[in-house]
């Protein structure tokens with residue numbers, strides 16, 4: 001496969017954009033090689049500027065559950081654009097999308113729109129702090145909640161540690177307020193509450209983790225978070241930026257029957273345009289400005305193009321056939337990938353929930369980030385490139401989930417699995433270090 005134009009485009013980009021990209025994972029650092037620059041995409045297919053086509057399992061990292069350039073979404077955006085791109089004044093589309101979100105997500109009574117998932121989590125945490133009058137937040141190692149300071153802390157695998165910043169530029173004060181615990185460590189959560197209970201404003205969690213690869217909660221974990229937050233008067237925040245509308249119409253909270261106090265949303269809710277949202281209990285949301293004292297705002301919040309794309313996407317998901325179809329497709333991918341890896345004697349664990357899929361190249365179980373890091377990332381890199389050469393675009397990192405859409409058909413998944421078989425044959429035939 002020829003990537004000459006992408007290589008030239010990357011060289012040019014690197015001169016003017018740090019690392020050549022506007023979000024780090026796009027740079028292919030963890031799999032090596034040059035990122036492919038995209039020309040266009042349609043359905044489940046991505047086409048790069050050299051003219052190579054790929055079956056896409058990144059799907060813009062989650063938003064495109066109806067596929068690339070879905071005709072209904074494009075028509076809605078075009079229609080909205082013709083009436084003006086931004087007003088800085090309320091529109092009915094915002095209320096319509098709010099009503100639809102509230103009808104779908106069990107715990108949400110009121111919702112506020114912003115422009116990214118990062119904004120949603122930052123704002124939800126500020127609201128939780130404003131509501132409780134407390135400062136500390138519990139997060140889990142390996143969970144990603146956007147790039148807000150309080151969340152860029154993961155103090156490794158200790159059962160309970162005060163955070164150390166993950167990035168220069170985050171102050172010690174911020175780190176001191178973030179308590180990091182291993183995902184699935186329910187006892188660690190109880191211990192933290194026993195020690196700091198009256199100081200903990202919120203627990204924030206990816207209820208199914210997508211950002212260390214797909215890692216699922218053990219049966220006691222989410223119920224323990226709910227019980228501890230209730231007992232100590234802390235705010236339970238489910239970060240469903242990735243899982244919202246993805247694993248079920250109402251996200252993980254619907255699937256698992258656990259009710260958080262606040263929920264953060266993004267990705268699918270914007271249908272491929274920049275949107276985030278946070279919502280939840282009416283008494284908490286009413287503390288938000290201008291109804292209450294907790295400030296939050298945005299020039300482009302509730303943007304009419306973004307609302308139109310979100311509405312078209314969520315309306316497309318009302319078809320009762322959508323989620324059963326996606327569930328089946330996800331299982332087909334995960335089981336099929338597991339079969340192929342077994343055929344090549346590669347230790348692995350694979351899973352799916354709805355249209356979210358993942359596999360780790362390590363023998364399991366994978367219940368937290370320490371387990372996930374045991375994966376053979378060098379092998380993943382070689383597999384990734386062998387798949388790319390065969391027209392399949394997987395996430396350029398072992399520690400990311402994969403996404404299916406209504407535009408993926410069974411035959412696309414089956415073709416992908418054939419390519420995986422061929423890719424592994426090639427990987428094991430080639431000398432190490434080549435891709």
Ligand SMILES: *Cc1c(COP(=O)(O)O)cnc(C)c1O
Nearest residue numbers: 116117118144145146239241242
């Ligand atoms: C993507 C993601 C975010 C951040 O959203 P952005 O729109 O990239 O700022 C936050 N939380 C989770 C769980 C995510 O997957």
